[in-house]
Amino acid sequence: MQTFISSSDNTSRGWMLGDGHFTTMHQHLGRVRLWPLHKARLIKACRRLHMAEPDWSAVEAALARLPDEGDRVVRLTLLRGAGGRGYGIAGSTETVVALNCSSFPVHYFAWREQGIELGLCEGRLGSSPLLAGLKTSNRLEQVLLRAELEDRGLDEGVVLNDAGVIMEAVTANLFWRKDDAVFTPALATNGVHGTVRAWIINELGDRVQTVNAPLDALYDADEIWLTNALMGLVPVHAFAGRTLQQPFSMTRALQRKYEQID
Template identity: 45%
Template sequence: MFLINGAWQDSLPANDRAIQFGDGCFTTARIREGRVQLLDAHLARLRLACERLFIPFDAWSTLETEMVELANRQVNGVLKVIISRGGGGRGYSPAGCLAPTRLLSISPPPAHYSAWREQGITLTLSPVRLGRNPQLAGIKHLNRLEQVLIRSHLEQSDADEALVLDSEGWVTECCAANLFWRQRNQVFTPRLDQAGVNGLMRQHILSCLQQSEWQVHEVNATAAALEEAEEVLICNALMPLVPVNALDGKRWTARELYHFLAPHCE
């Protein structure tokens, strides 16, 4: 069941634009000990996405209350929040769509993330590339077909996650995570002004690094840059931080940056 506009139900109207066009945004939050981790950041992410997509959502206080109340029902788990533009007509025009839909759900935590944190993971280079679009870059909109295709290819491999490039060949992210790599005291992460999702854990890590002795850089880099790395990490709000052991034959064993960041990413 889902909490849809304050009522528990399991369906949306067929004319909801989330179904018709993927016209909306979402965030996925970690519930820990009955509390939404990074609650303010998740709400800020949704606000930014609604502004970018011109969705006239204004029930922020109600949404926050619902997020907190649902988290209280789940000691540890996942809270997903979707905001769609709501019901509309047949065409693309959003005219007259003045009642956005809010949809919340809770689920158990991903069981494999604990093992990933302890053992590390393997990446493979995805053949699927992300389209560049500065209007949509950074936000978590509902158009996720690229990620569906990336995941489909990933499941045909033995790897745990996929390294994803954009259409120009720049390293951008993973299928469901952001990426960092280290050379000595220099830490790098892809620029996300043209493609990709600016994840909340990525933002949190950047803030931690900027207040530390590590030198951090947001860059355009090819996959070859990871060949020179001494350490590679991935992150998202649920993991929240995982070391990478290998990428298509290249291996890493260092954990210096991981051990520095892990206490800040609980």
């Protein structure tokens, strides 16, 4: 069945151009986890996209009013308001705030304990240095990559860029350990600077190297794990047919520390 909407409902820049950005957060026991890191990323995105920042006190008051319903997903979206013509942003001085809540993907709890098998995506991320690191409202590359995972029956997959460099997983950031060194993609030309990724980099300091690495680095890794604000830290027990040996010492140590923070 075809559904049509009125012209008055489809004139916003968010609808027409994907002109905005968002963050997805884990509400646990009435509190949004890692809120300072989410807020810091939203502020950076506003500045890079030349968007007005919202009234943060009003945003935080709205988050504080959310009912305590155990574990939930909270999405905070910031869209450029009315004004401008075509691609131009002149006159667009207001930022529209949208707050949405949904049920928590409970399979992530099992993933954290049991780990997952990680595949390798055939689709690749194009270079987009103007938007690198940002979680913009246009996520069509991720939609297509997720469709590939579903078609192939994979839980998650590593995504390379068009130069063959490791970038991230479809819905998560990626870390790996070789001996005592820890690595994560630099994400200078694409990808998302995730909040749990930022927390790990802050936690481990100089021990983490942000790199532009070829795929061979993962085949040679002693340990691989995924991160995002909902899954937390998930160990990888197999990658592209290669089994990684437990006990996933680095992942487990970071998991324990992560569970202790708000």
